[in-house]
Amino acid sequence: MQAPGVRDHLQSPGHQKSPGWNPKTMNRIIAYLALLLYAVTLPSCTSSNLFMEQGGNRDIPAAALDSIFYNNPDYQYHIRVDDKISISVWQQDELSVGSVYGIYNSNEVYGKWLLVDAKGNIEAPRIGTIRVQNKSAIALKDTLTAIFSEWLVNPVVDIKVMNKSITILGEVNNPQVITIDTEQTRLLDIIAMANGFDFHANIGQIKVLRQVGEHVHIANIDLTQADSYLKRNIQIYPGDVVIVPAKNSKQFDRILTNIIPFTSLATTVAILFNTF
Numbered sequence: 001m002q003a004p005g006v007r008d009h010l011q012s013p014g015h016q017k018s019p020g021w022n023p024k025t026m027n028r029i030i031a032y033l034a035l036l037l038y039a040v041t042l043p044s045c046t047s048s049n050l051f052m053e054q055g056g057n058r059d060i061p062a063a064a065l066d067s068i069f070y071n072n073p074d075y076q077y078h079i080r081v082d083d084k085i086s087i088s089v090w091q092q093d094e095l096s097v098g099s100v101y102g103i104y105n106s107n108e109v110y111g112k113w114l115l116v117d118a119k120g121n122i123e124a125p126r127i128g129t130i131r132v133q134n135k136s137a138i139a140l141k142d143t144l145t146a147i148f149s150e151w152l153v154n155p156v157v158d159i160k161v162m163n164k165s166i167t168i169l170g171e172v173n174n175p176q177v178i179t180i181d182t183e184q185t186r187l188l189d190i191i192a193m194a195n196g197f198d199f200h201a202n203i204g205q206i207k208v209l210r211q212v213g214e215h216v217h218i219a220n221i222d223l224t225q226a227d228s229y230l231k232r233n234i235q236i237y238p239g240d241v242v243i244v245p246a247k248n249s250k251q252f253d254r255i256l257t258n259i260i261p262f263t264s265l266a267t268t269v270a271i272l273f274n275t276f
Contacts, residue, residue: 068212069219069234076136076183077164077238081120084113084163085132085140089148090156095125100158113162137161166236168194170244171201186233187221190242200246208234209241 079085086098093102098112114122120133127147132140137159148155165179173195187208197203206221221232236242 068210068217069208070231072235075235075237076138077161078134078136079116079120079132079140079161080239081116081118081133082163083116083161085116085122086113086160086162087124087144088158088160089144089152092148092152092155095148097125098160098162100160161238164238166190166238166240166242168242168244171198171246172196172244173198180238185236187236187242188233190236191244197244202245202247205245207243207245208236209243210237211239 086100087096088099088101089095090101093099096102097114114124116122116132119131121129121131124130124144127144130143135143141157141159144159145155145157148157160181163179164181165177166185167177168190169175172191176194178190178193187206191197203223206223208219208221210217210219219234221234223232225232
């Protein structure tokens, strides 16, 4: 009778060979992980940065764009339909609406105001219907002062448009609609009001959208350059939209955010197979 050899000893029930990696099982796991990874990362890879799309200013001469965005030091806001207007007449509460001279709050949220209707008119106390659309605050003030002078001696009149606002979107810390009171507001002022740039802000591709009549024009502002400060820190008008796009690296960061959980899962699976 032959003595049991080493081969028989290794094949005994107490010394069975470790199953190791099963090729079919591993191929299925790899295929499953690849499918999940593809499904999650595909939307990120194919998404576009809408704030970087080109458009506007087609067939507009450079001189015309300069007049739209850069060369208007005497700019004054002109009243529009749906604007909210307050009228203040010193010591004449019956002629005032939302007076800054009164003891009550005169802002847009809590104060009183007159709404410019679809025809561009307001209903002023004692005067009645008066057209205000396309008038500047100074022009309307002069008009009302002339009317009140028929009843008052040297009337003191103040006009305020209460809902002048600028919209800032994109990679800033606090995108919002900003209400402004001044006539002269610049790009960096608006960015500061939005609490500055976010980490992914592309400050070399800032866009300012401005509507003139029926057309919307776009100014592309590069704040990475230090030259011509005033030309880059342009005046922002009420109704403008400031868009701060994201860097391309933001898309890559989003992909990494989706990939990391699955790479961790694959690592865990590999550890488990090696262990058991």
